[in-house]
Amino acid sequence: MITSLPKPKIDVEFKIIKRAHVYTAGGVNYPSVTKILGVIDNGKSNALAIWARREALKLAQNELFGALDNGTALTYENVSEIIKSADRQPDKLKDAAADLGTRVHDAIDAYILGKEPVLDDESVVGFTNFIEWMGKEKIRIISGDIPVASPEWGFGGRLDSVGVNDKNEVIILDWKTSNALRSEYPLQVAAYTLAFEEMYGLHVSGAKVVRFGKTDPADFEPRDVKLKEAKLAFLRALGLYKAMKAELWA
Template sequence: MTSPQQAKTTDRGRYYEDPQGGPDLISVTNVLDYSVAKPILIPWASKVVATYVMRHLPRVVAHSRTDPDAILKELKRQPEYAREAAADRGTRVHDRAEAHLLRTPVPDEEDPEVLPYFNQFLKFLDMWSIDPDRDLEAAEATVANRQLGYAGTMDLLLHLPTGPSRRRRRQLWLIDIKTSETQASTNVWPEYDMQLAAYRYAPVIWTPDGSDIPMPKVAGAAILNLRRRRVNLIPMHASRTSFAAFRSALTVAKHLQRTEQTKFAPLTPPTDPDPTTLRRAA
């Protein structure tokens, strides 16, 4: 998933520059990163470090005696390296899927890390009888809500045969792609529901030339879970209630970021205290 042209990285996470002017808009994922607790990351980080130690035990032990500060710093960085590697792999999978749908040049056809996930993506298209020329409404489109001050880039708007009739009339779905090496393909994190709701109820989509078009109504929203050997499409609520929860998270994220930028000064006692107050205290 290449970075959208309006997106920029700041010391407070990703923001979007409004092509029509006005203040920058905080990204949906930035909101969730700031406001949603992720307790699972603690045991995950512990496992990453423990696995690294077991794989490099002789070297870790040797360095613990000769340069303990350096090896400690190296161990502490392993979760960050693992997170960056997973994010990079996910980006390459998104890029390959997008190129296939839009029939644009493929970034790297033989990328050994991407191929298993891309094959599962092709399986998804086949299972749901998806013809990109007929069923793709949008890919990597940025949505925005200027009134609330956020923007985000949704992965796919696809027409799927989910209608109630016998002919399975096609309906428009909002789909976000997630990749992972370890999770079961039916697992989704709760914050995904708020993420999809934020996209779903954003009023406008930004076009490449910077103009607005209305966000179309969708029949549903889902997570496309891609694993090396399995794929599942998991429907989410992405309801008005989910959107209300996202708006609360948005308020929390903005408050936390403002507080981070505040320089708090310690209170100092008066230089000339009132002697009567001192006598009463005594």
């Protein structure tokens, strides 16, 4: 029965260089999985820009209409303040969402380490859903957050957790805070699996993404990953990333 991870064949160091996440193994720096998958984007940047514009306009509209309804005279000064506030609104919303996700993730990390989770009225909902799901899936967690790297393929990343099911099979687990499952998530988990197998010499039988909603504490969605197909998709994205790094102008 697998109760803990063996000593890794590769020592991996995580660091931040010029705001980029870098993984070092054997004296070689490797790019992160997230950076590599940025080459496919999936329209994420455009979708984020549209969302930010919509939220900013919504706040500006509400403030301006509120001023008109209250009979407040609009001046250059107060309109300027409304525009500044609207410009900051998307960042405020993202920070609030990240805060809820961070609290749930911190509680899970504490649970994995055998510590008492710190919970509030919002985070306790997501944490309880997670514990109940773990019981139904019959998964024992044997490791929390660990950096991994693949010298063979040339990348690194941080996986959230490693578990073992009731068949004594190794399962990679990844926590996500978002309002929907994104198509790049399976590729991320597949990359972590490739690096994990290379580092520890253990076969991974499955992978799961567990999503926690950004704003609704009860929003909880675990999904299985088709690992074989996801590995192939990630390696194709990796090939594109490497090709785009080459000099393409004659």
